[in-house]
Structures are given as C-alpha cells and as structure tokens.
Amino acid sequence: xxxxxxxxxxxxxxxxxxxxxxxxxxxxxxxxxxxxxxxxxxxxxxxxxxxxxxxxxxxxxxxxxxxxxxxxxxxxxxxxxxxxxxxxxxxxxxxxxxxxxxxxxxxxxxxxxxxxxxxxxxxxxxxxxxxxxxxxxxxxxxxxxxxxxxxxxxxxxxxxxxxxxxxxxxxxxxxxxxxxxxxxxxxxxxxxxxxxxxxxxxxxxxxxxxxxxxxxxxxxxxxxxxxxxxxxxxxxxxxxxxxxxxxxxxxxxxxxxxxxxxxxxxxxxxxxxxxxxxxxxxxxxxxxxxxxxxxxxxxxxxxxxxxxxxxxxxxxxxxxxxxxxxxxxxxxxxxxxxxxxxxxxxxxxxxxxxxxxxxxxxxxxxxxxxxxxxxxxxxxxxxxxxxxxxxxxxxxxxxxxxxxxxxxxxxxxxxxxxxxxxxxxxxxxxxxxxxxxxxxxxxxxxxxxxxxxxxxxxxxxxxxxxxxxxxxxxxxxxxxxxxxxxxxxxxxxxxxxxxxxxxxxxxxxxxxxxxxxxxxxxxxxxxxxxxxxxxxxxxxxxxxxxxxxxxxxxxxxxxxxxxxxxxxxxxxxxxxxxxxxxxxxxxxxxxxxxxxxxxxxxxxxxxxxxxxxxxxxxxxxxxxxxxxxxxxxxxxxxxxxxxxxxxxxxxxxxxxxxxxxxxxxx
Numbered sequence: 001x002x003x004x005x006x007x008x009x010x011x012x013x014x015x016x017x018x019x020x021x022x023x024x025x026x027x028x029x030x031x032x033x034x035x036x037x038x039x040x041x042x043x044x045x046x047x048x049x050x051x052x053x054x055x056x057x058x059x060x061x062x063x064x065x066x067x068x069x070x071x072x073x074x075x076x077x078x079x080x081x082x083x084x085x086x087x088x089x090x091x092x093x094x095x096x097x098x099x100x101x102x103x104x105x106x107x108x109x110x111x112x113x114x115x116x117x118x119x120x121x122x123x124x125x126x127x128x129x130x131x132x133x134x135x136x137x138x139x140x141x142x143x144x145x146x147x148x149x150x151x152x153x154x155x156x157x158x159x160x161x162x163x164x165x166x167x168x169x170x171x172x173x174x175x176x177x178x179x180x181x182x183x184x185x186x187x188x189x190x191x192x193x194x195x196x197x198x199x200x201x202x203x204x205x206x207x208x209x210x211x212x213x214x215x216x217x218x219x220x221x222x223x224x225x226x227x228x229x230x231x232x233x234x235x236x237x238x239x240x241x242x243x244x245x246x247x248x249x250x251x252x253x254x255x256x257x258x259x260x261x262x263x264x265x266x267x268x269x270x271x272x273x274x275x276x277x278x279x280x281x282x283x284x285x286x287x288x289x290x291x292x293x294x295x296x297x298x299x300x301x302x303x304x305x306x307x308x309x310x311x312x313x314x315x316x317x318x319x320x321x322x323x324x325x326x327x328x329x330x331x332x333x334x335x336x337x338x339x340x341x342x343x344x345x346x347x348x349x350x351x352x353x354x355x356x357x358x359x360x361x362x363x364x365x366x367x368x369x370x371x372x373x374x375x376x377x378x379x380x381x382x383x384x385x386x387x388x389x390x391x392x393x394x395x396x397x398x399x400x401x402x403x404x405x406x407x408x409x410x411x412x413x414x415x416x417x418x419x420x421x422x423x424x425x426x427x428x429x430x431x432x433x434x435x436x437x438x439x440x441x442x443x444x445x446x447x448x449x450x451x452x453x454x455x456x457x458x459x460x461x462x463x464x465x466x467x468x469x470x471x472x473x474x475x476x477x478x479x480x481x482x483x484x485x486x487x488x489x490x491x492x493x494x495x496x497x498x499x500x501x502x503x504x505x506x507x508x509x510x511x512x513x514x515x516x517x518x519x520x521x522x523x524x525x526x527x528x529x530x531x532x533x534x535x536x537x538x539x540x541x542x543x544x545x546x547x548x549x550x551x552x553x554x555x556x557x558x559x560x561x562x563x564x565x566x567x568x569x570x571x572x573x574x575x576x577x578x579x580x581x582x583x584x585x586x587x588x589x590x591x592x593x594x595x596x597x598x599x600x601x602x603x604x605x606x607x608x609x610x611x612x613x614x615x616x617x618x619x620x621x622x623x624x625x626x627x628x629x630x631x632x633x634x635x636x637x638x639x640x641x642x643x644x645x646x647x648x649x650x651x652x653x654x655x656x657x658x659x660x661x662x663x664x665x666x
Contacts, residue, residue: 001073001081002088002105006112009052011226012235016203018048019308020210024220040092042102052223053089058082093157093166100141103169108360109135109179117185124193128185131178138175142168142363150361150369170361171372179360179372191389195348201267201395204346205258206236211312212255212341213239236262254341268344268395270428271404273420274301274412275391280419281464285503292504296466301416302347303471305392311345314411318394319343321407321449328447329440332403338396343404347392391427402433406440409458410450417467417496419457453496465501468494472511475518475630483630490514490648493635499610499644500635509574510611510648512555514633516572517613517650520549521629530617530654538582542617542652543569546580563606575607582654583618589625589651592616597638597647611646619655624665626653 011017022029033046036054056062065071066081075081084095091106093099104111114132121128145165149155158166171179193199214220230238237243240259261267276298282290305311319340326333360372396404405428412418425434438459444450473487480486494500494510502510524530529545536542543559547570550557557570557578570578579600581593593616600612620626632651637644656662 002085003111005053005057005085006089006105007049007053008056009049009054011049011052011223012228012230013203013206013232015047015049016206017210017226019207020221021052021223021226022048023308024222036086036090040087040090040094042092042094043090046090050089052227054086057085057089098167100167100169107169109139109169109171109182113186114182117182117189120189120193121185126188126192128181128188130181130185135171135175135178135182138172138178140170140172140363142170142361142369144168144369148369150371168359168361170363170369173362173364173370176362176372195389197270197393198267200346200348200393201270201344202262204344204395205262205267207308208341208344209236209239209255209258209262212258213241216255233263254339257339258341268342269398269401270393271343271396271401272394272408273391273424273427274394274408274418275424278391278420278424279464280421280461284463289503289505292508293464293466296504296507297416297418297464300469301392301412301418304416305345305347311347315343315345315394316340317411317415318345318404318407321411322400322403324447324449325403325407325440325444328449329403329443332406332440336397336399338400338403342397342400344395345392346395348390401428402430405430406437406444410441410444410454413454413457414450417501419461419464465496466504466507467491467496467501468507468511474515476522479518479522479630482628486630486633490633490635493648494646495637499637500646502611505574506609506611509572509576512574513572513576513578513613514648516550516553516555517546517615518629518633519553520546521632521650521652523549523552524652525629528658530652531656531658533655533657535584535619536582536617536654538580539569542582542615543580546570546578546615564603566603568603571603571607572613575609577603577607577609577612578615579603579612580615581617583616585621585655586618587621587625589618589627592618592651597636597645597649600647601638601641601645610643611648613648613650615650615652617652617654620653622665623662626656626662627651 011021029048029051032051032054036046036051037043063079063082066073067078071078073081075084080095087093087095088102088105091102091110093102096102103109114135117128117130118132120126121130143165144150144154144158144167146155146158149158154166154168158164210221228235234243236259240255242256242259276294279294279297282294285293305314319338319342322338322343326338362370362372364370394404394408405425409420412420422434425431425437441450441455441458445452445455468491470487470491473490475486483489501507524545530536530542547557547559550570550572555573557572558568559570561568561571568577569580572578577600579596581596583592586592593614596614596616597612600614604610604612632653634649636647636649638647
C-alpha cells in the first residue's frame, strides 16, 4: 500500500509545483513537519509532496476506502492502517514490525530510486553503468545490537528494542561497487538531466504560468486547485485559458502566450548565469581570504533571492532595465515586445545533489558493520561536485538574451556589488557580443542607467571586497525601537567608494566589533557607570570597564600591547584597534579629540588595517549634547589621510549625574 501511494501527493508537473503549494501554506507545512518528526521517529527531510501524501492517506476519504468491506487487505485494525502506511512513506520505524522493510519505500537505496534511475538512464540515453540487479542481490537485513551499532542513534534504538536488537536494510561488502555506481550515477542524472538548464527552464516556465494564472484568478491556488485529475498537457491548456474562463481577462493574453510556448516546446533560453564559482576578483585576494570572501558575497545574493517572490521582483527589475536599455541602445532592441512574464530568475535553492551514504551500512566479511563510505566517500565527492555545479540562471526569449544579460550584470553589481567572470556569459553563448560589452556599458552610464562605479568594476575587475551590510549590524533591540534607521545609517558610513569595503575577514571583525561595542555602551548606560561627576581615568577606569564588558560578551580584547613604538589601548579580535580618550566638558561633539583617529591609524599600520575605532568619554555641557545611545555611534572618513581610512567613533558621556537632576538646555 505504501508503495502504491508514495507519490499520491505529487501535483502537476511533479516536483515543479511543490514551491506553489509551499508558498500558499508555508506555516502549515512547517507545523505539519514538526508534528510528523515527533510522531514518526526516523523521519527526517520531509518534502512538500510527501507531506501532502500524508494528509491524503490520513484523510477521511481514504479511511472510508480502507475500512470498506470490499477492501480486502490482511490488516487486523483497519482504523490504524493509515498510520502504518504513513510510517513507511516517511521511512520511520514506527508501526513497522520488520523495521528494515521501511527502507524499501524510503531510504538512500529504496525501490523508487532504483526504478527511476534505470528508467531515466534508458530513456535519456545517458549510460550510467548501473547494475541494479547486482545491487538488489547484495541487499541484506543487518542485525544491529548495542555492541555492533555503527552510531549512537542506532545504539540507543537497539537498547530500547525488544531483545535489544533491531534490523536494518543494508548491503554485503560485495555490493559496495554496485552501490558506488548508483551514487555516481544518481549525481550524474541530477546534473545532466534533472538540473539540465532546459529542464529547469521548463519547470520555471510552468511555475510562471501558474503565477500568471493566479494573478488573473485573484487568489493563490489552493492544494485542491492543484491536485486535480488533469494531465500535465491538459493543465497547460487550462491555465492558459484555452479550456475554461478561470483566467481573468487582464492576464488571459499573457497566460495564453506562455502556455502556447510550452505546448510548442519553444522554451526560453539562458540569458545569464550567476554562481558562486563565477565571482570575479576573488582569485586576486590572499589565499586565506578567498573562500571567506566568496562565501560572504554569494550569501548576500542567496539571502536576497532566497524566496520565489524575491526572484520575481528581481526579474521585474531586469525587465524594467532591459526596456530602458533598448531605448538608448537601438541595436539591442531586435526582438518582439518584451513582457514582464518573459523573464524568469531561477535559483537552485535546494542542493542539486541528493544525500547519498547516510544510513547505508555494510556487512564486512568478519560480520562487522561499517558505513558505506568504507573506501570511497560519496558524500564528500558529491558535495564538491555540487558546489561546482550550483548555478542560477536568468531565462528569456532568444531575441532578448543579449539585453537581458546586460541588464542582469548591471543589477548584480548595483544591488549586491558582485561581478561575474566572463565564463558566465560564455555559458550562455554570448561570445559573439563580448567585444561590444564595454561600449554598451558606457552608453548605459551616459543614460544614467548604471553608475560610473559599475562601468569601472565591470571593465577593470579589481580584487573583490566585502562591504558592511545593514543586516549585519545588530544593536540592542531597544535601539532599533528608538532609532529604526540605525543599522542602515552605520552601514552607509562604510561607503565602498571611500574605502568602506574590506577583505572578508576584516569586514567580519569590523561588524563583530561594532555589535559588541553597541551592547557594551548599552550595558554601561544601564549601570550608570560614568554618571558620577568624576573625570574617569583613561587607562584604569575607561579602558578597564570597556574591557570587562567586552569579556562578559565573550569578546576578549588585548590590552596594552607594545606595537609601533608605543602601547596600544585595546585590540579587538581581527586586529581592530581601539583608541580610548577622555575629554572635558564639551558643547561641540564634532571637535572632540581630533587626534584620536590619527593615533589609532598609526597603531593600525602594524596590522595593515585601514579601519579602526575610537572611544571618547566626554562631559556634556548640557542635556542637548547628552546623546541617546544609538546616536553615540558614527562612522567617518579620516579626512587628509594619504590612504582611504575609515574610523568608527563611540561616545560615552560622563559626569551626567542622576536623571532626576537633568536640566533643560538654556
């Protein structure tokens, strides 16, 4: 029964429609997954279609079928049959007397995988060298006791089981080669077939057709709307308005054109590719900085485009800029009317390579159990392969590919500050226009469609640096309530055009230092540490209290280090210098201790840093210059410095007395 029903939750176009269901009921699906993981031990990654299958199996409709007198199945308690089926669908050992049998339905070597791999290899003409029959012949039921358990989870299960033993579906060591062939074959199928750019484009177009139809329908499609008895071809006719009036007239034309493209197999083409491996300017950085910089830059892109709605917004931005570019560069306007639905941004959010050797064990000749990566670690191999293959595409009609590629490259820089290597264009077969790229960028700059910095970066690739992002600045929550624009204001102070970007490790150190000191300032304010009318000693009081507060947060700064011929105040992890100063009564905060940043700069020379901090304790002359905590932090360019230097200033009022003695400014 579980084998027959395991795909019952699939919607139109199989997995392609899963994001539609997930988007419409995201919170409910997450709640359902939490319940299923609790109720069905062993259930791990639960896909959307598996969750829907569970709902259907547990529904009253199927319950009536299971309990019908003509439904002849040997199960003593038919009312409990749905639970037993669900356990097998999820690969759980609950309600499964012979627990190893659950692996036939859901496991890294389940029947479904062996079936579709052989079938898809045959029909796509992709030879895999997969010996399914040998793999099946070498399957064994492994007896796992506490003494022979290969990991803690199985050891705990064996301890709690009757007779303190459990049974697991595994392989004899003679089947290891066949299993390794399966892993390599599955990775190749995902790469060459399931994630081939034409397959991804077809799936993306089908999702876009649903979206266009939804906009006309005025409401998101429910699961009931998606789970119909229509075949995929009929669904395309239905969504494009050919078979019903379900599509609103305002979108009928767009849906009809998109549906016709799909029926005629006139799929869109790759206009641009962007991926972590295509990031330019990384190879010019010091070796230790390359991986961290690449990861930070790409993570910004992934965070911004992680949801389907975000990618739709980005596609609309590309469409708008493409239209504007066509107006100022006539030779790019060699296509039919470009519509918003003609541009699709598709990102592989899920890992493009599935899990492999998890929970697959071998019986060695001596009878011991060992993981299936005994001689070859398929997980590490597939992880490395995955990182090289993971790629995002922008799809568009063939006639619009060039202008869409140009618009995408511009927006990737203007929004995220990233540049793609020429390989990104080569992958989309744009070599023929490469010699015109600079000319077009300059025309776009003249029309104010891109910044001078964008043209400079795209035509003369320099080492890629990581800017400080607002999302990285995390002050105390009450600061955000008082000053909602705090993070944006601080991040804006690190303008990349004036040296406000750094290699990844320095950016991380700067952000961590700012976040720590924000919380330190708040803690000192809450304690009233410097409220007394007593000038704090720079070393023994100010520096000591800051150092203690940093240590309480797990940030251990170095004090009094002999460096550059002098003794520094504090040095934060990541070699960020802090220069502490104590000022007297002040009215003009802009002129406080002007030498402090220059002194910090000199100490920073030793660490080759162009960013540093100053902490200045001052006595407010009146309440008007006694700033609230969020306003005590500011970012400045060090004017007159031969190099582009940036410093962050932190202010600490002293001698403010108790709040009850505050007086209005005269």
